Amino acid sequence: MQFMTTLADAWQQRNSLLCVGLDPDPARFPRHLIGRDDAIFTFCREIVDTTADLVCCFKPQIAYFAAHRAEDQLEALIEHIHARHPGLPVILDAKRGDIGSTADQYAIEAFERFGADAVTVNPYMGRDSVEPYLAWPGKGVILLCRTSNAGGSDLQFLDVGGGERLFERVARLVAEDWNTSGNCALVVGATFPDEIARVRRLTGDMPLLVPGIGAQGGDVEATVRAGCTADGGGLMINSSRAIIYAGGGEDFATAARAAAIATRDEINRHRPVPVHRI
Amino acid sequence: MQFMTTLADAWQQRNSLLCVGLDPDPARFPRHLIGRDDAIFTFCREIVDTTADLVCCFKPQIAYFAAHRAEDQLEALIEHIHARHPGLPVILDAKRGDIGSTADQYAIEAFERFGADAVTVNPYMGRDSVEPYLAWPGKGVILLCRTSNAGGSDLQFLDVGGGERLFERVARLVAEDWNTSGNCALVVGATFPDEIARVRRLTGDMPLLVPGIGAQGGDVEATVRAGCTADGGGLMINSSRAIIYAGGGEDFATAARAAAIATRDEINRHRPVPVHRI
Numbered sequence A, B: 001m002q003f004m005t006t007l008a009d010a011w012q013q014r015n016s017l018l019c020v021g022l023d024p025d026p027a028r029f030p031r032h033l034i035g036r037d038d039a040i041f042t043f044c045r046e047i048v049d050t051t052a053d054l055v056c057c058f059k060p061q062i063a064y065f066a067a068h069r070a071e072d073q074l075e076a077l078i079e080h081i082h083a084r085h086p087g088l089p090v091i092l093d094a095k096r097g098d099i100g101s102t103a104d105q106y107a108i109e110a111f112e113r114f115g116a117d118a119v120t121v122n123p124y125m126g127r128d129s130v131e132p133y134l135a136w137p138g139k140g141v142i143l144l145c146r147t148s149n150a151g152g153s154d155l156q157f158l159d160v161g162g163g164e165r166l167f168e169r170v171a172r173l174v175a176e177d178w179n180t181s182g183n184c185a186l187v188v189g190a191t192f193p194d195e196i197a198r199v200r201r202l203t204g205d206m207p208l209l210v211p212g213i214g215a216q217g218g219d220v221e222a223t224v225r226a227g228c229t230a231d232g233g234g235l236m237i238n239s240s241r242a243i244i245y246a247g248g249g250e251d252f253a254t255a256a257r258a259a260a261i262a263t264r265d266e267i268n269r270h271r272p273v274p275v276h277r278i
Helices: A003-014 A039-054 A062-066 A071-084 A100-113 A150-156 A166-178 A193-203 A220-227 A252-270 B003-014 B039-054 B062-066 B071-084 B100-113 B127-134 B150-156 B166-178 B193-203 B220-227 B252-270
Strands: A018-022 A057-060 A091-096 A118-121 A140-146 A184-188 A208-210 A235-239 B018-022 B057-060 B091-096 B118-121 B140-146 B184-188 B208-210 B235-239
Touching: A003 A140, A018 A039, A018 A252, A039 A071, A039 A252, A057 A062, A057 A071, A057 A235, A062 A071, A062 A091, A062 B100, A091 A100, A091 A140, A100 A118, A100 B062, A140 A150, A140 A166, A140 A193, A150 A166, A150 B127, A150 B166, A166 A184, A166 A193, A166 B150, A184 A193, A193 A208, A193 A220, A208 A220, A220 A235, A220 A252, A235 A252, B003 B140, B018 B039, B018 B252, B039 B071, B039 B252, B057 B062, B057 B071, B057 B235, B062 B071, B062 B091, B091 B100, B091 B140, B100 B118, B100 B127, B118 B127, B127 B140, B127 B166, B140 B150, B140 B166, B140 B193, B150 B166, B166 B184, B166 B193, B184 B193, B193 B208, B193 B220, B208 B220, B220 B235, B220 B252, B235 B252
Parallel strands: A018 A057, A018 A235, A057 A091, A091 A118, A118 A140, A140 A184, A184 A208, A208 A235, B018 B057, B018 B235, B057 B091, B091 B118, B118 B140, B140 B184, B184 B208, B208 B235
Antiparallel strands: none
């Protein structure tokens, strides 16, 4: 599938800008899953199956699988999403970044091995470190721009000349120079709505992946007003912990569904022009 | 083992600043290994066993294992290095970088699962994204500063105020603020010796991991003169492809040994004061 067109279709057909982040931490799993060999897969699959009609994409975070030697469960999870929920893109949140020959391998990891539709990439090493991902034009390449954590300001907010901040330079480089395959997107944290607006002005209709609502405290209304495109799309607003750990018991997936509905609806209340009214 | 003291001991006892990078690409393996289930492990183990007395550390690059679903072979390789070559630190080249809760998981991946002694980390997300690694004081945290690829200049060479470049700000932040546990090091490419010298001035005796000699064309003499500390240490000079693919036949490990000897000796010729003359 083509990431960009699939995402646009998902925004419209599902009337949702919500991305559910899959950060499975076994220490927070409900009791009945503890001790199961496939606990990580099972936990995520239940979240996926009960929220798939409410989201525009899913975003598994690879660190939570890698820390537990559970790459096989990540493979199975992405395969499950594609098989059971066609039309929903999967973003592998990996934040890779390395020289070209190594980035070739990371692109194979994300796109061939795991079958992800898009991957997050760190821009610190510059354009040639990103090109190997751009060589997969059907896949999405989502570059870190302005991250949602407090320390993000340490480098990203530095003035790199004429009042331009480093994150703005990244946005401009990606929009004007790196996005030759038309498959780039950017990460901009919900904790900085003014900066979402600045990135939106620099990048036209480029999709923005926005972490930081929910557990991290970002403002949904300000995020939507700052980042939505004129047609009511343009955003993948991620919530991980506030949704997947909404409940702690056997009904955790039901609780996750309720949290996802509430978040989707809160986002939609503030969209300037919903893509599709249902 | 404590990464910093083990590294200093390795510099002295082995009289070498050479780091051999393990970037195993099955497409470049000698014919007799092709088709073996453990080809990646076997290839790397032979390189390790024939070069261990010539190096101060090994640096496996995780992307080459992950692209081939070979994390188990990476685990076995690091275990082998520790068991057979005690006193040689292993740097997991992973260039991770993410918010704190995710970085906790990446630290577990690198230090617990793989048993690495140090890991490379991307600084773009700032101090709080690095703190989870600093919480492992016996482990090394090697931050990207000035990378060896051409595109490294896209961001790292930007003037962030008063003529200070972004990579210099990273060096200064790490030296003055982030290195509270005394376990930080920096990556500075051999392709930019003047910049190695500037980073050395900013960071005192902090160890520098220097990729970019060999296949990438960096200048060994200029690197050593710019980066060595007064006692002849301070550098982990990495060579990957020029050593591990020095030969293409059944004698590939012998060829790798010859290339490692030549590189170690070339480095040592330019050291101001060898730590230890043998």
